[in-house]
Amino acid sequence: MRRKVLVCGGTGCVSSRSREVYDALESELAGRGLGEQFELKYTGCHGFCEQGPLVLVEPEGYFYCRVTKEHVAKLVDSLQEGSVYEDLLYKDPDTGNRVKTRNDVPFYQKQKRLVLKNCGLINPESIEDYLNAGGYRTLQKVFKMSPDAVIDEVKKAGLRGRGGGGFPTGLKWEYARKARGDKKYIICNADEGDPGAFMDRSILEGDPHRVLEGMLTAGYAIGAGEGFVYIRAEYPLAVRRLDIAIKEAREKGFLGENILGSGFNFDIHIKQGAGAFVCGEETALIESIQGNRGMPRPRPPFPAVKGLWDRPTVVNNVETLANLPIIFDMGAEAYAAIGTEQSKGTKIFALTGKIKNTGLVEVPMGITLREIIFDIGGGIPNGKKFKAVQIGGPSGGGLSAQHLDLPIDYDSLIDAGAMMGSGGLVVMDEDTCMVELARFFLSFTRMEACGKCTPCREGNTRLLEILERIVEGRGELQDLDLLESLGHTIIDTSLCGLGQSAPNPVLSALKYFRPEYEMHVKNKLCPAGVCKALLSYRIIEEKCKACGLCLKHCPVGAITGKKGEPHRIDPEMCKKCGECLKKCPFGAIVLAGGDGFGQGQSDHKRNHVSRTQALYNLKSGGRERH
Amino acid sequence: MCVVEVKGARKLMAACATPVSDGMEVLTESDRVINARREILRLLIANHDLRCLTCERNGDCRLQDYCYRYKVEDTPYKGEVIEYPIDTNNPFFIRDYSKCIRCGKCVTVCAEINGAYVYDFMHRGFETKVTSAYDDTLQETTCTFCGMCVNVCPVAALVEKSTLWAGRPWEIKKVTTTCPYCGVGCQLKLKVKDNRIIGVAADRSGPNLGDLCSKGQFGWDYVHSPDRLTDPLVKRNGKFIKVSWDEALNYVAARFKDILNEWGGRAFAGLSSAKCTNEENYLFQKFMRSILQTNNIDHCARL
Numbered sequence: 036m037r038r039k040v041l042v043c044g045g046t047g048c049v050s051s052r053s054r055e056v057y058d059a060l061e062s063e064l065a066g067r068g069l070g071e072q073f074e075l076k077y078t079g080c081h082g083f084c085e086q087g088p089l090v091l092v093e094p095e096g097y098f099y100c101r102v103t104k105e106h107v108a109k110l111v112d113s114l115q116e117g118s119v120y121e122d123l124l125y126k127d128p129d130t131g132n133r134v135k136t137r138n139d140v141p142f143y144q145k146q147k148r149l150v151l152k153n154c155g156l157i158n159p160e161s162i163e164d165y166l167n168a169g170g171y172r173t174l175q176k177v178f179k180m181s182p183d184a185v186i187d188e189v190k191k192a193g194l195r196g197r198g199g200g201g202f203p204t205g206l207k208w209e210y211a212r213k214a215r216g217d218k219k220y221i222i223c224n225a226d227e228g229d230p231g232a233f234m235d236r237s238i239l240e241g242d243p244h245r246v247l248e249g250m251l252t253a254g255y256a257i258g259a260g261e262g263f264v265y266i267r268a269e270y271p272l273a274v275r276r277l278d279i280a281i282k283e284a285r286e287k288g289f290l291g292e293n294i295l296g297s298g299f300n301f302d303i304h305i306k307q308g309a310g311a312f313v314c315g316e317e318t319a320l321i322e323s324i325q326g327n328r329g330m331p332r333p334r335p336p337f338p339a340v341k342g343l344w345d346r347p348t349v350v351n352n353v354e355t356l357a358n359l360p361i362i363f364d365m366g367a368e369a370y371a372a373i374g375t376e377q378s379k380g381t382k383i384f385a386l387t388g389k390i391k392n393t394g395l396v397e398v399p400m401g402i403t404l405r406e407i408i409f410d411i412g413g414g415i416p417n418g419k420k421f422k423a424v425q426i427g428g429p430s431g432g433g434l435s436a437q438h439l440d441l442p443i444d445y446d447s448l449i450d451a452g453a454m455m456g457s458g459g460l461v462v463m464d465e466d467t468c469m470v471e472l473a474r475f476f477l478s479f480t481r482m483e484a485c486g487k488c489t490p491c492r493e494g495n496t497r498l499l500e501i502l503e504r505i506v507e508g509r510g511e512l513q514d515l516d517l518l519e520s521l522g523h524t525i526i527d528t529s530l531c532g533l534g535q536s537a538p539n540p541v542l543s544a545l546k547y548f549r550p551e552y553e554m555h556v557k558n559k560l561c562p563a564g565v566c567k568a569l570l571s572y573r574i575i576e577e578k579c580k581a582c583g584l585c586l587k588h589c590p591v592g593a594i595t596g597k598k599g600e601p602h603r604i605d606p607e608m609c610k611k612c613g614e615c616l617k618k619c620p621f622g623a624i625v626l627a628g629g630d631g632f633g634q635g636q637s638d639h640k641r642n643h644v645s646r647t648q649a650l651y652n653l654k655s656g657g658r659e660r661h
Numbered sequence: 662m663c664v665v666e667v668k669g670a671r672k673l674m675a676a677c678a679t680p681v682s683d684g685m686e687v688l689t690e691s692d693r694v695i696n697a698r699r700e701i702l703r704l705l706i707a708n709h710d711l712r713c714l715t716c717e718r719n720g721d722c723r724l725q726d727y728c729y730r731y732k733v734e735d736t737p738y739k740g741e742v743i744e745y746p747i748d749t750n751n752p753f754f755i756r757d758y759s760k761c762i763r764c765g766k767c768v769t770v771c772a773e774i775n776g777a778y779v780y781d782f783m784h785r786g787f788e789t790k791v792t793s794a795y796d797d798t799l800q801e802t803t804c805t806f807c808g809m810c811v812n813v814c815p816v817a818a819l820v821e822k823s824t825l826w827a828g829r830p831w832e833i834k835k836v837t838t839t840c841p842y843c844g845v846g847c848q849l850k851l852k853v854k855d856n857r858i859i860g861v862a863a864d865r866s867g868p869n870l871g872d873l874c875s876k877g878q879f880g881w882d883y884v885h886s887p888d889r890l891t892d893p894l895v896k897r898n899g900k901f902i903k904v905s906w907d908e909a910l911n912y913v914a915a916r917f918k919d920i921l922n923e924w925g926g927r928a929f930a931g932l933s934s935a936k937c938t939n940e941e942n943y944l945f946q947k948f949m950r951s952i953l954q955t956n957n958i959d960h961c962a963r964l
Contacts, residue, residue, distance in 0.1 A: 313785075482787070483785060486782050486785060489762075489763070492787060492789055493704035496741065496786070497707065517737055524697050524700040527672050528672070528697045535672065
């Protein structure tokens with residue numbers, strides 16, 4: 036058997052130059068005449084993007100992290116010798132031990148990788164690889180069943196929409212199957228708009244045929260002849276691999292007429308989105324495919340009855356569709372054994388924020404936040420304390436430490452004031468200000484409203500303005516009531532999921548972190564030490580050597596003091612530029628929220644904010660606004 | 662504003678777009694509904710040019726009406742207000758988007774009734790604007806200047822130029838009449854102040870259901886033209902002299918008879934007008950053929 040060298044070609048690893056590693060490996064192997072002995076592959080994502088570029092050696096399962104082209108010569112040495120290249124193995128930050136294989140890395144131990152099974156192990160640009168991994172096998176099974184039996188099987192499996200809403204997939208199919216129409220459509224929703232979420236992208240980049248197989252199953256079940264994948268144009272790699280996959284599937288007869296001799300005809304087209312967040316909402320998405328402005332339609336009629344070009348249409352998320360081959364492979368009963376009473380199977384989360392291991396994780400429903408954050412994510416870095424976790428993207432909700440042992444499923448999250456959403460999971464430590472955080476999320480959603488409903492279009496901007504007042508120290512106590520009442524009205528009167536969830540970050544924060552909000556408005560203090568307007572620079576008398584450096588550099592003359600006596604900063608005059616803190620050689624100047632909260636964290640904070648901002652700019656694609 | 666409470670529904674529903682179903686219990690003025698409407702009104706007036714004192718729609722404004730009905734006097738949301746320059750480029754109406762409430766009625770009427778598809782929503786979020794493609798002047802678009810958008814606008818975002826500073830809504834008398842332009846017989850309401858027409862409003866009771874074309878909506882300025890003929894004139898000694906209708910008709914009838922006797926029907930030709938109804942056109946040709954004994958008849962629609 037040839038040994039395999041798998042280089043990760045997901046977007047994360049490509050950004051950290053995995054292509055260079057691949058090319059270097061290719062020429063090194065060829066140069067040493069080892070091209071025959073080793074099978075070099077460019078694969079999809081492993082989810083542990085932070086450690087990329089990743090290289091996996093099979094069958095031993097050696098898992099090499101942060102590989103650069105400089106490592107390649109030594110890496111090939113080790114391949115030749117059949118030894119392990121110790122320096123590149125994952126190093127457990129707690130024990131300092133090197134971990135040999137992927138499955139021994141703590142990040143993977145509590146995961147249950149079903150949907151992501153092939154990601155990182157097969158070449159997504161080769162249908163042969165997918166077939167060898169058992170791909171398209173379930174179609175034989177599905178085509179032997181009646182469409183109604185297929186729907187029943189999905190119902191039995193208890194599959195619910197992974198796009199966030201959690202609507203039972205089988206039920207949706209049943210509506211579409213029963214609805215009358217001369218044509219029916221399947222749409223795969225790959226308009227993954229949540230900043231920080233990238234599971235759909237990873238599936239499409241790493242295992243695109245799995246999604247096609249799911250679409251074929253869905254199409255057969257409802258009686259559709261045509262499918263569309265609505266995908267963000269900001270995902271060029273996914274678009275390219277999907278395009279290759281569709282072409283290959285057509286060549287092999289998995290798409291087209293009379294598929295596998297079943298008499299079932301089905302073809303799939305790609306439609307690229309233009310960067311509107313709201314187009315992830317199914318009815319806006321349908322409008323967009325029809326060439327109209329992405330604005331949601333009122334429901335009912337639901338798309339299952341009257342969707343694309345007014346015909347019965349099922350819109351399923353990428354991850355939902357990718358689950359179907361698993362269900363028909365293992366059987367509905369085995370699938371339903373995973374998860375909780377009401378939520379079956381696994382869910383992929385994008386783990387980001389103040390956490391040691393960031394990346395994509397697939398876990399069974401019902402796992403607790405504690406397991407995800409501490410066991411898989413490795414906990415909070417720099418010895419900081421866990422404070423909150425934002426679940427469900429910008430329109431999800433922030434949960435506090437009291438929810439750490441909450442088993443996660445669709446319903447428990449809704450009850451707690453958050454939502455599954457797309458599965459974004461942003462972890463916050465004690466240095467995160469919940470007011471500032473809510474302000475951040477709203478500044479995103481308020482720009483993404485389609486403009487149809489007044490409460491969403493106008494209301495989210497007003498929420499944002501109130502939060503801006505609060506972080507700038509101009510908030511009043513009645514502002515908190517205003518936030519709450521306005522937030523509830525927006526949820527109650529908006530047409531689509533965007534408006535109905537946009538105020539969630541504010542409302543959940545008010546619910547679980549109200550004292551922090553009150554501190555901002557009553558005491559004009561930011562306990563986390565983030566809100567600049569609520570902080571002040573002070574000189575610690577005992578440490579001040581009266582050198583006069585700060586006095587010399589203060590651009591507004593806010594510092595006074597004579598030789599031999601500690602200097603003082605006049606808080607009224609101080610513009611909070613931070614020059615004095617940078618210049619003081621004795622560390623005598625601190626940035627503090629009134630009572631000395633969050634001392635000396637200014638630079639660290641600024642970094643955090645700009646990184647998050649950068650993420651936003653990246654995800655919003657820089658297209659929609661000029 | 663059309664949100665209603667449906668018993669059993671999780672959230673408020675848009676009455677305009679929710680199909681009725683059996684056993685549905687709908688509350689149109691419950692506390693929850695009223696509170697939501699009030700909040701929406703507060704949001705609308707927070708981003709609206711509130712110079713009502715001199716607004717052309719003052720007293721005839723849906724935003725005012727609903728604020729009054731739900732006792733919304735002010736807004737707690739003091740923040741950004743978007744101001745747009747007023748577009749006065751076309752000859753018929755102004756577009757003052759600082760007063761637009763983005764209800765989208767103009768979008769619908771233009772697309773679904775006229776079929777011109779001039780308006781749509783532009784930009785996203787708070788900056789959403791309802792305007793023409795590329796925010797161009799309407800002359801650059803497929804606009805036919807039918808003015809239906811002006812007639813459906815609930816506020817003063819679209820206002821006829823002829824009514825600017827011409828009178829307050831309560832000083833204007835609305836006179837129902839028939840459009841004089843063609844045989845369809847569209848009904849419309851003339852806005853009359855001090856016995857002068859200053860504009861046209863929709864009359865939804867006629868066969869046209871309030872819809873008009875640019876002629877009926879904006880083509881009434883001839884009424885007050887000094888060049889307009891208001892009396893019959895007869896040329897005597899090379900000059901037109903004002904005469905009574907009887908005298909004029911008698912004169913014409915006498916000349917018809919003389920010509921017919923002297924030259925026969927071939928000396929006549931008749932040209933009819935598209936402003937006449939079918940019935941009038943029928944009578945005209947009947948008169949020409951049977952009384953004036955000629956087939957020399959034509960119609961301006963053939964020109």
